Amino acid sequence: MDFIIDRDSFLQALTRVSGFVERKAQNGSILSSVLLQADGAVLRYTGTDKALTLFGSVPATVKVPGEIAVDAGYLLNTVKSLSGATVTCTLGDQQRLEVRSGNSVFRLVGQPGAEFPVTPPLDQSRSLRIAADALARVLDQTLFSIAPDDNRYGLNGAHFEEVTGTDGTALLRVVATDGNRLSWSQAPFSGELAIGRKSLVPRKGLAEVRRLVEGMKGEVEIAFGERAAVVRLDDCTVHMRLLEADFPDYRQVLPTTFKRRASVERAELQEALKRVLIFATDISRSVKFAFTEDALTLTSRKLDAGESREEVQTELHGEPITMGFNGRFLQEVLGVLGSTRVLLELGDTLSPCLVKDPGSPDALFVVMPVRLD
């Protein structure tokens, strides 16, 4: 193997792959490696932790085709440290990959490409296409609600489904919940969403997809197989093994009516929450929300430390009410809404709260209240 490659493109590829390789792998484990395959006019690269795989390619001047697996972290640090415009890579004796640029020569210990684990191809030809910026929004509005604990069976991923918009448009809806809050977000797509046995996509893969679509123009292709889903971008493909668990029937927990509706300015509520959270340091980050006709008063208190009180202008329809919420959860919802105002739809003291952008039906957030002392 012998190829010359643009340093910046190689660095971008290796930076991408670093999120996909097994970080906890033993030193020298093949799962901490990136597979490099030079052939034709491209360098193909693959990184996997077995559940999640990235396939990509970068243009390269290939003199001698070949393949090698080398430690992804060391190769990333090596290429990052180089300042020349191009990098030359040559496979030498004993599976050593020689990396040269200017006066610098590195020799990385490699393993034969044949030892690199094979990711099975997707058993599905049908797929959908969605605008990359719409997918970015949908993921931003849902990923934070996925349970952070991988042992939360059924809640450790996001559920994908197709819904029909009020005007008949086909929409891809992504739903996530950790049991205390839920969010869904949707966007139009073309093509076909053909879900197989399972529809629960693990958090880590979606977080990497979110990184890859950052700033991207154009469309992304998504296909579901029986056991895996793939997301295809211009120059790379993410293969994600689906979770075996079933997502709960989330429609059951969505309130269909409300007794009170409060409208507040989003930025004002965000600022106020930031301040009351200083003294909301218990596990549930509880903040007292007192809604009156024209004001929402937020208070928090930490014994032996202090307390905080904020007042935010509001328009309340319905009876005044005082209830508790995890302030951090509300803050995260406000952070992924783009609107000037938000609507809070409330029931009774212990009923879930719906948070909405009044101008857009494309996302919905549910936050369960907490009991106040």
Add this chain to the structure above:
Amino acid sequence: MDFIIDRDSFLQALTRVSGFVERKAQNGSILSSVLLQADGAVLRYTGTDKALTLFGSVPATVKVPGEIAVDAGYLLNTVKSLSGATVTCTLGDQQRLEVRSGNSVFRLVGQPGAEFPVTPPLDQSRSLRIAADALARVLDQTLFSIAPDDNRYGLNGAHFEEVTGTDGTALLRVVATDGNRLSWSQAPFSGELAIGRKSLVPRKGLAEVRRLVEGMKGEVEIAFGERAAVVRLDDCTVHMRLLEADFPDYRQVLPTTFKRRASVERAELQEALKRVLIFATDISRSVKFAFTEDALTLTSRKLDAGESREEVQTELHGEPITMGFNGRFLQEVLGVLGSTRVLLELGDTLSPCLVKDPGSPDALFVVMPVRLD
């Protein structure tokens, strides 16, 4: 106590003080507090961990004088979260400090000012004055050589002394070593350096002084007492308890002759070191330095991972030699030198290496070699 204060000045004061209070203090301990004293037209603030104290003052509109000690971290977060131009602080019942700005009201649990530990005044009237930017340089060139372990008796601080420049100028010299490397740096001063029993100043205090003089114009005053030293800036004073240990006789370890002298471009050597350090991952970060007449070749190797080789142009006077150094130590020295080229003065394979700016006699660095395998 009741005062109005500019929000940004208050925030700057509390940010400064946060480096001085005891971080490991039990929640509610007085040592994690800042003492606020409002009187006349100023708010005075004090933070201490008993060994290190910051005294400062900020202009304030004081309506009712008074004092209170409140948790420094909570007060910092509170003031940081406020967006108004001014902040009003009022001492209420039960030692509660009410902090108000706009629609925000905080009440912080305080402790009586009388419970705050008293730092004894300095028993010394003689002092020196030094340009703030010169002190910043001297500290930058020495602090990194102090032993990071507080149990390294005699090496866990920097030694201060007066030396006379070749033109007869009085110079303040600061010296630090961790046993494997040493640096000294000096600058002219006016007034008098009257060292008492001890001259070893702890690392933490000097690091905080370095932060305080960042970007500062004008002069700084330094005085040594029997057990403490103080550094006086425009609007604050740092009081540091001196270390009881004695600094080693560092002149004994400074080589007075050399057999070889190599001149290299500083930035080129820095870049090369950055790259070879990728595979220099043993404890001593060992890098092989092979000096020939016109080239310095750096190599490093990590078993089972790879190796790196760099070549840097050099002018060597003396016989070629190959020896090992901790690459990180050399890198840190190069990072605090401002010159285009550096001189490396060498003896034999296991003799210390002197690193110098060829154009300035104001700093000297010694790095001990490491044995190569």
